[in-house]
Structure formats: structure tokens, C-alpha cells
Amino acid sequence: MPAQWLFQPYPLEKRLHSELRVGFWAGLFVAFFLFFFRPFGTAYSGEDGWYFSSVCAAFGLVTFVVTILVNVFCRLFPRIFKEEKWVIWKEILFNLFFIACIGMGNLLLAKILWNVPFTGHNILRFQAFTLGIGLFPILFGAFLTQMRLQKKYFAEAAAIHPHPKVASENTPQDILLTGENQYENMPVLADHLAYLTAQDNYVQVFYWEEGVLKNRLFRSTLRKMEDLLAAWPQFCRCHRTFLVNFDMVERVSGNAQGYRLHLKGVEESIPVSRNLNRTVRERLEH
Numbered sequence: 001m002p003a004q005w006l007f008q009p010y011p012l013e014k015r016l017h018s019e020l021r022v023g024f025w026a027g028l029f030v031a032f033f034l035f036f037f038r039p040f041g042t043a044y045s046g047e048d049g050w051y052f053s054s055v056c057a058a059f060g061l062v063t064f065v066v067t068i069l070v071n072v073f074c075r076l077f078p079r080i081f082k083e084e085k086w087v088i089w090k091e092i093l094f095n096l097f098f099i100a101c102i103g104m105g106n107l108l109l110a111k112i113l114w115n116v117p118f119t120g121h122n123i124l125r126f127q128a129f130t131l132g133i134g135l136f137p138i139l140f141g142a143f144l145t146q147m148r149l150q151k152k153y154f155a156e157a158a159a160i161h162p163h164p165k166v167a168s169e170n171t172p173q174d175i176l177l178t179g180e181n182q183y184e185n186m187p188v189l190a191d192h193l194a195y196l197t198a199q200d201n202y203v204q205v206f207y208w209e210e211g212v213l214k215n216r217l218f219r220s221t222l223r224k225m226e227d228l229l230a231a232w233p234q235f236c237r238c239h240r241t242f243l244v245n246f247d248m249v250e251r252v253s254g255n256a257q258g259y260r261l262h263l264k265g266v267e268e269s270i271p272v273s274r275n276l277n278r279t280v281r282e283r284l285e286h
Contacts (some may be wrong), residue, residue, distance in 0.1 A: 006089040009257045010146055017023040023067030031060030033133060070098050081255060084271060086140055095138045103130035146256045153254030160252045162284040177205060179218035186216060190232050194248055194263055198222040198241040228260060238280055239273045246283050
């Protein structure tokens with residue numbers, strides 16, 4: 001496995017319905033795997049088939065419940081789980097932590113069903129069993145997902161050809177940006193304003209002045225800035241934390257996380273939320 005691959009961008013899904021779907025399929029996989037392959041010496045005789053099926057289903061349910069609990073944990077630490085900095089090695093490490101949580105859940109279920117004691121030996125044994133089932137799907141799944149999405153978004157981005165529009169004379173060009181602090185305002189021309197990005201309770205504004213890209217911090221929200229710029233149609237939200245002047249977009253690239261917008265003269269590329277891909281394509285091509 002090339003070391004460079006471990007540092008490739010990887011999508012971090014945070015939508016609730018996606019988390020529930022992942023938990024459901026993971027639990028179903030565990031239940032069917034235990035039932036059909038009977039690993040680690042598990043077996044059943046003909047008369048206790050229903051009991052064995054219910055036990056397999058119970059272990060699948062543990063996987064589903066742990067999936068939901070781990071995703072709740074992720075939401076409590078948003079600074080750690082930021083897609084902009086999420087790469088493959090973090091995804092693999094996180095999933096190993098996820099497997100460890102499932103292993104503890106499985107031991108708890110064994111304690112309830114068969115009074116298996118919580119000892120160091122049993123903890124290691126259940127972790128090894130759980131890792132044996134989940135390690136290959138994690139590594140193989142991460143590889144396939146990253147390759148599939150990178151190919152998909154790279155091809156789609158390459159087919160997008162931005163068509164910057166000349167500002168209409170009827171569109172107001174002088175913008176007065178304002179913040180919540182006293183005397184926090186800045187006049188700027190619409191075609192000099194590059195993009196805005198949210199930073200907690202502040203918005204960082206990037207703009208051109210005498211050929212130099214500068215920035216200024218305002219105490220505000222991106223929603224308020226978006227409302228303020230509503231009269232200028234070239235400004236559009238492309239991400240939860242970014243608002244961009246689409247007239248400055250000169251090309252689009254793609255990776256496993258989705259599209260990236262490249263603005264003329266701006267070194268940083270701007271991420272696009274996957275649920276806004278269609279909107280961004282339409283705005284850039286029409």
C-alpha cells in the first residue's frame with residue numbers, strides 16, 4: 001500500500017440518514033456472516049437453529065447500535081471530524097476505534113447472554129474476533145470507496161467549463177460589508193470580492209486590492225453575509241463554510257470528497273458540498 005495513498009482526501013459523511021443506512025448494512029453484514037460462516041468455532045444443532053439465528057441477529061443489532069453511538073460521539077467533537085482535513089489514514093484509524101467499540105459491545109452482550117466475565121483475556125479475545133471479521137471489509141471498503149469517488153468527481157469536474165459573466169451595468173457594483181462590532185464596515189467593489197469563509201462566530205473576507213489578495217475578519221455569520229450579497233447574483237454558497245464569487249472561478253478539479261473550485265489568482269482551492277454539485281455545475285455552465 002503506497003504511503004501517499006494514506007494521505008488522499010476521503011469523504012466524511014455526516015448526514016443522519018446516511019449514518020442510519022451504514023449502521024443497518026453493517027449490522028446486517030455481521031448477522032449474516034455469523035449465521036452462514038460460523039467463525040471461531042461457533043455451530044448449532046438442528047433443534048436450536050432459531051436460537052442461533054436470534055443470537056446472530058443480536059450481535060448484528062450491537063453493531064447497529066454502536067454505529068449510531070459512535071456517530072453521536074463524532075458530532076460532539078466537530079473540530080476533530082472536519083471533512084476538509086479528513087484523509088484515508090484517519091478513516092482507517094477511526095474504523096479501528098469503531099471496531100474496538102463493537103468488540104466491547106459484543107462482550108457486553110456475551111455477558112448478558114452467557115455471563116461471560118469481563119477479564120483482560122476475554123476483552124482481548126472479543127477484540128480479536130471482531131477485528132478478524134471487520135478488518136478486511138474496512139481496508140478493502142476504504143480503498144474501493146476512495147478510488148470510485150475520486151474517479152467519479154475527477155471526470156465530472158473535468159467536464160465542467162466555467163463561463164465567467166461580465167457584470168451587468170444594471171447590477172449595483174459597490175458593496176458595503178458590515179459586521180456586528182461598532183464601525184465594522186468595509187466598502188468593496190463586487191468584482192474585487194473573491195470569497196468569504198466562516199470561522200465560528202466570524203467571517204473572513206478575501207478581496208483584491210491593487211492586485212494583492214487581502215483578507216479581513218468580521219464578527220458576523222455567513223448567512224448574514226449571504227443575505228447582504230443577495231443583490232449580486234455572482235455570489236453563491238458552495239459549501240457550509242464558503243461563499244464564492246463565481247465570476248472568478250477559472251477551473252474545477254475533483255477528488256474523493258467532491259469538487260474543488262479554483263479562483264483566478266487564488267492559491268487555495270474552495271471545497272464544494274456534494275449536495276450542491278448540481279447547483280454549482282449549473283451556475284458555472286450557464
